[in-house]
Amino acid sequence: xxxxxxxxxxxxxxxxxxxxxxxxxxxxxxxxxxxxxxxxxxxxxxxxxxxxxxxxxxxxxxxxxxxxxxxxxxxxxxxxxxxxxxxxxxxxxxxxxxxxxxxxxxxxx
Amino acid sequence: xxxxxxxxxxxxxxxxxxxxxxxxxxxxxxxxxxxxxxxxxxxxxxxxxxxxxxxxxxxxxxxxxxxxxxxxxxxxxxxxxxxxxxxxxxxxxxxxxxxxxxxxxxxxxxx
Numbered sequence: 001x002x003x004x005x006x007x008x009x010x011x012x013x014x015x016x017x018x019x020x021x022x023x024x025x026x027x028x029x030x031x032x033x034x035x036x037x038x039x040x041x042x043x044x045x046x047x048x049x050x051x052x053x054x055x056x057x058x059x060x061x062x063x064x065x066x067x068x069x070x071x072x073x074x075x076x077x078x079x080x081x082x083x084x085x086x087x088x089x090x091x092x093x094x095x096x097x098x099x100x101x102x103x104x105x106x107x108x109x
Numbered sequence: 110x111x112x113x114x115x116x117x118x119x120x121x122x123x124x125x126x127x128x129x130x131x132x133x134x135x136x137x138x139x140x141x142x143x144x145x146x147x148x149x150x151x152x153x154x155x156x157x158x159x160x161x162x163x164x165x166x167x168x169x170x171x172x173x174x175x176x177x178x179x180x181x182x183x184x185x186x187x188x189x190x191x192x193x194x195x196x197x198x199x200x201x202x203x204x205x206x207x208x209x210x211x212x213x214x215x216x217x218x219x220x
Contacts, residue, residue, distance in 0.1 A: 041216075042213075043212060044153070044211050049207075096141075096143065097209055099152060101151075101152035
């Protein structure tokens with residue numbers, strides 16, 4: 001069974017801090033990785049995609065991929081209370097994405 | 110960019126009643142389409158996916174079915190709803206093996 005694992009949290013950080021979210025995946029054949037943000041009661045929103053080893057930055061978000069370790073992370077700099085949400089990590093596997101169960105992030109004002 | 114429409118936004122149905130949820134996509138051709146369900150406080154459960162018209166793959170055996178009558182239309186159905194069918198139903202679209210986007214979802218309550 002191909003899996004993506006995330007710590008369910010909650011991860012609590014103060015406003016302005018860096019939030020670090022991590023996930024591991026089991027399918028060595030996965031080539032594409034994604035981070036989604038889901039606010040309570042809403043559908044998941046794609047915030048980052050990463051396809052090669054290393055870092056990819058987009059505004060306050062940085063995605064990091066290490067295929068050798070089968071590890072993906074998301075850093076959120078200058079965290080804001082509006083970043084409080086559940087963050088889902090996903091890895092592609094054939095025609096579909098395998099999702100982790102999500103990490104709940106709480107940013108304290 | 111692609112736009113995903115789902116309706117209705119909310120639905121309350123009695124146990125044993127039929128269900129039909131529709132998803133349509135704009136802005137892309139021949140996408141892969143997906144139906145997910147999310148129970149309250151839980152993760153995403155992939156129910157069905159389709160790589161083309163008339164092609165449906167089922168991930169979880171249950172009393173739901175899916176159909177894809179047109180390239181950008183994906184329908185989720187049930188003949189008789191169970192209490193356990195309550196949840197947030199999400200349609201998603203992925204084109205050319207790239208990024209996957211979700212529709213706004215339908216919140217179904219079976220009473």
